[in-house]
Amino acid sequence: MPITMVRAIDGAIIYETEASRAMMLSEGPGGSTRSRWLTPAARQEYVEHLRRFGMVDNWERQFRRGDGTLVWLALSARMITYRGEEVIVATAYDLTERRAAQEELERQREIAQQAEKLGALGELLAGISHELNNPLSVLVGQAAILRETTRDAAVGRRVEKIAEAADRCARIVRSFLAMARQGPALLDRVDVNAVVHSGAEIALAQINESGAALELHLARGLPMAWADADQIRQVVVNLLVNAAHALRDFAGPRRIEMETSAQADGTLLRIDVADSGPGVPANIRSRVFEPLFTTKQVGQGTGIGLTLCHRIVSAHGGRIQLLSPPEGGALLRVELPAAPAAAAVGTDVVEEEAVGALRILVVDDDVAVSQTTSEVLALDGHSVDCAASAEEAMGMIRRRRYDIVITDVRMPGTDGLQFHAALARDRPDVADRLVFATGDMLSPQLARALRATGRPCLEKPFLPSDVRAILDALM
Numbered sequence: 001m002p003i004t005m006v007r008a009i010d011g012a013i014i015y016e017t018e019a020s021r022a023m024m025l026s027e028g029p030g031g032s033t034r035s036r037w038l039t040p041a042a043r044q045e046y047v048e049h050l051r052r053f054g055m056v057d058n059w060e061r062q063f064r065r066g067d068g069t070l071v072w073l074a075l076s077a078r079m080i081t082y083r084g085e086e087v088i089v090a091t092a093y094d095l096t097e098r099r100a101a102q103e104e105l106e107r108q109r110e111i112a113q114q115a116e117k118l119g120a121l122g123e124l125l126a127g128i129s130h131e132l133n134n135p136l137s138v139l140v141g142q143a144a145i146l147r148e149t150t151r152d153a154a155v156g157r158r159v160e161k162i163a164e165a166a167d168r169c170a171r172i173v174r175s176f177l178a179m180a181r182q183g184p185a186l187l188d189r190v191d192v193n194a195v196v197h198s199g200a201e202i203a204l205a206q207i208n209e210s211g212a213a214l215e216l217h218l219a220r221g222l223p224m225a226w227a228d229a230d231q232i233r234q235v236v237v238n239l240l241v242n243a244a245h246a247l248r249d250f251a252g253p254r255r256i257e258m259e260t261s262a263q264a265d266g267t268l269l270r271i272d273v274a275d276s277g278p279g280v281p282a283n284i285r286s287r288v289f290e291p292l293f294t295t296k297q298v299g300q301g302t303g304i305g306l307t308l309c310h311r312i313v314s315a316h317g318g319r320i321q322l323l324s325p326p327e328g329g330a331l332l333r334v335e336l337p338a339a340p341a342a343a344a345v346g347t348d349v350v351e352e353e354a355v356g357a358l359r360i361l362v363v364d365d366d367v368a369v370s371q372t373t374s375e376v377l378a379l380d381g382h383s384v385d386c387a388a389s390a391e392e393a394m395g396m397i398r399r400r401r402y403d404i405v406i407t408d409v410r411m412p413g414t415d416g417l418q419f420h421a422a423l424a425r426d427r428p429d430v431a432d433r434l435v436f437a438t439g440d441m442l443s444p445q446l447a448r449a450l451r452a453t454g455r456p457c458l459e460k461p462f463l464p465s466d467v468r469a470i471l472d473a474l475m
Helices: 018-024 040-053 096-149 153-181 192-209 229-247 282-287 305-315 367-379 390-399 416-426 444-453 464-474
Strands: 003-007 013-016 055-064 070-082 085-094 188-190 213-218 225-227 255-262 268-275 319-323 330-337 359-363 383-387 404-408 434-438 457-459
Touching: 003 018, 018 085, 040 055, 040 070, 040 085, 070 096, 096 153, 096 367, 096 464, 188 192, 188 229, 192 213, 192 225, 192 229, 192 255, 192 268, 225 229, 225 330, 229 255, 229 268, 229 305, 229 330, 305 319, 305 330, 359 367, 359 390, 367 383, 367 464, 383 390, 390 404, 390 416, 404 416, 404 464, 416 434, 416 444, 434 444, 457 464
Parallel strands: 213 255, 359 383, 359 404, 404 434, 434 457
Antiparallel strands: 003 013, 003 085, 055 070, 070 085, 188 225, 255 268, 268 330, 319 330
């Protein structure tokens, strides 16, 4: 056992076991224990306690070993009289493994707490997004209709702004849904530089408002990323806005730099966002990605932005880190996997036949959504009927032939899945031409049920281009 006998007055070692010398990395017998204490005040407190109470048990303190390294020990000691002098007899227990286990336990507890927060946040975002989906689908659809039908240049410019804002809202809602479902919505080959450039344009107004200058350093010849472009753009926007907020009241130079690069072997792409601001204090660096944690004043931050970034990047199989550059400020680094090599494309050109006019039935209990979808389809020359329920739709299908049926999933009475099951039983020819539309792709049970039908699904809020792509694929 590691046991020592030392004189209280000066710490001179009277006796020490081999185990104690090995634990403290002492060179040999003799010497003093004074050098093992981090400060003279710490040893003085220890000695005074022993003189007053005669004992200490399991004092957890940090000590310095013979090679200068630090170690946590649990110290137990008794004050005795030996040959007329105050002598301390002590033993110590090395806490290295126990403290490592405690730290791991704390880390796991923190992970569990963050998972619980993220789960609650996901439910909140899902609820908000689901409520927004139908009115947002109407806004996106009507903006697209105006964009395609207006002939007045001045009106066209205003419509373009409305359409861009509506599309951005749709992307944000999809990002929220992606955060809640913990996975990217659509992975494809993505030009990182193009995404960074478009994200910078979106965030530029807030950057200018903060009085900061933005510099882009986009590497040439980057490989394509394997990502969801809308979600990565949302990450870029959040990181730039976060940097702008950090510089808003900063007295020094206000500069934001965004740089793209690739790992030497081309398997990893990197996006760096650095600001010249005050940086992040060391005591909160580990919390910056924690849900609902923010250092901003009330009304200026929600604590969601960096959490969303972390969730999106992690879902892509990437990593996001907060770094502290030596020159000051803060640096947030995003790393994303590169896309696999593209398959060789043949030289034969195949002309696709344009989809002709179709008779389409739109089934949705929200009349505004079904009417907007109908108007979008009518622009392409299709003939469209609307039904407010599955029961009404079944009656219309008995009377008329439809090339395509687009049905909402969540409806009162007979829902979309039950409607499809009824068609599969009574009208399999129609069931094979059915398309689902839903704003609720968060439920694993619903996602499995939709996949089991084998039918395509439009996720609200959908764009006119989404509907046209589905029709092209079906026909």
